[in-house]
Amino acid sequence: MKKIKVGIIFGGKSAEHEVSLQSAKNVFDAIDREKYEPVLIGIDKTGRWLLGASDHYLLNVDDPGQISLNIVRNPITFAPESNGEICSVEGQLDNGAIDVAFPILHGPMGEDGTVQGFLRLANVPFVGAGVLGSAIGMDKDVMKRLLRDAGIPIGKFLVLTDGERIPRFSEVASVLGAPFFVKPANMGSSVGVSKVHDEASYLAAVELAFSFDVKILLEEFIDGREIECAVLGNRDPLASVIGEIKPSHDFYSYDAKYLDEKGAVLEIPAVLPAGVAEQAQDLAIRTFKALSAEGLGRIDMFLKANGEILVNEINTIPGFTKISMYPKLWEASGISYPELIDKLIILAIERFEKEKRLKTSFL
Template identity: 60%
Template sequence: MAEIPETTARRLRVGVLFGGESPEHEVSLQSAKNVIEAIDRDRYDVVLIGIDHRGRWRLADESGFLRNASDPRRIRLPVGATPLAVACGRDPEIVPLAPGDPLPPLDVVFPVLHGPMGEDGAVQGLLRLAHLPFVGPGVLGSAVCMDKDVAKRLLRDAGIPVAPFLTVSDREEAPAWTTVVEALGTPVFVKPANMGSSVGVSRVDTERNYEQALEEAFSFDTKVLIERTIRGREIEISVLGNRTPEASIPGEIAPRHDFYSYEAKYLDEAGADLLIPADLDPDTTSRAQDLAIRAFRALCCEGMSRVDLFLTTEDCGEVPAGELIVNEINTIPGFTRISMYPKLWAASGVSYPELIDRLIRLAIERGERERRLAWAIALATDDTDGDTE
């Protein structure tokens, strides 16, 4: 693992953001619970900030920051926590919307958010405006990876194989089922372009199911993908780093459902077998790791991402058997106790606390690099906008 410069000797103040407005709110709560439990308290002071379903930021008390924390179906944020507002600028403040002083300044933010309004560049843009370093890819990488249509086109242009697909931006202009079958075969997957955790995804093999799947997918996004089914093994690789990213050993998902659905990922502990390491020969392992890093770079990622691949087991149109293709990239992967991202790094020799430490240090390294840009230095020393008498 490449060395990352050490930060200051004092304990850093880390703001952990979790919850959010997306349908993946409850997954975020599960992920945050594990991150908060694993973070090294000898090195970091933790400030917990929960975002409720309406997008309101609230200061969370660590003694009771979750309700029903052990039940993934009933996990919730507590009611009545202090609401917060973010004052952006070069001296940002997180201010309670109640009598009281601003929170002590944060050194870095760890967004443990999944899906729209958290993983798609929205929160990353706010943190950039506040000049707060944050874990994970920046605004551009977050946005393009969340949009499966844009991500696949960028990967394809970079010479990285992806599953054949059609994009639909208007429900009324969706292609007829016969057109879909002619182009992509059957069955196909219908999914929202901007969503994660398999939310709104349907496996379709009939015209009736196709119409239902479109309605479902368009209820979650204004753009929908229709993808060819790839018959193969689901391989996942965790990537860590900024300019010199490194790949974990590969793992394999063996779903016990029709596909790796939301329920199989987060609600049914027996929903899939997680095979770590994946049973791959050395050449295939090396190819998978190389492809994961190429995809990470092609989509402008930094910090962390989980790259999901297929290893084809039979010919799928123009995709021959034995090929590796990229399915998607998750820029804030799950950190639940059954999530692959931390499990793959643990199997690669990086413990959960060490992984969190590396991610925080990578965020600070990128923040320092951005502060050294000429325009940033000039603005930081310009006091012409200050108060005048």
């Protein structure tokens, strides 16, 4: 049987570049070699696409703080309607075409619909949400407004854009209470996020968030348990068991997620009161559908002491590192890492084949 060529696209021009490298390594190591032929496509921090070899495509692989892309590789690209044919920037390549793409790109220029649109133009099926779902999932402002419109419970938030007047700490606290969070609107992995307790830390937090985005969110601090649910599917998605994050840091920061293996305790499945897991799973599915997500998504929620569940956000390309929740939740739900990758690729191809049947001409 001819193997399916899977282009694993990773790295990216984003502050979450290093997280993507860790995720890609795990997917590359776990993918079923009997069924799939992985093709490594790394994007460096300048935005160059590089064809990687199966050996030495990463440097410092055992150190999450120093891991980097080996950039001594052949620059490549795809052309519109190329059907996955890999084109060399510098010369001819005899590498054939990829059959499906598996983008493992976290943050802007990868998770926000840009690469998804590029792959659609190249006529390549790809894992995960499409252009719209990816863009919505990346922009926390738009995401939260859509969730609110869909009647899904969320926390209070304010939005600031670059150039407008920055409200005083007291003004924000009067609406959101204190402490509250300040974060870039289009960033993940807790990059640029600060927990603000007082006036002294407020302006520094705003400045940090604006260094990553032109739009930032101010969110209320919700005193509750941090629970998560993994979702898998296209039109009829499934929800995993519920997991709980118990951070050892002040909040679930970038360091706690990716650098400090003791940064949090992951309780899978979470020990929850009767009926709460089912309620959280239902909310996760509703969120997934309301935000036009496809393929995969991780829904992050808060469980308050009174039993109320609030949705925090969706991650349309959640982490696939060795300590990431998404694959762990599915493993606890009976789907192994290789099986999960297989299901995601099948979902990508199924959607692509369905979209191919749509008419592109009225006449």
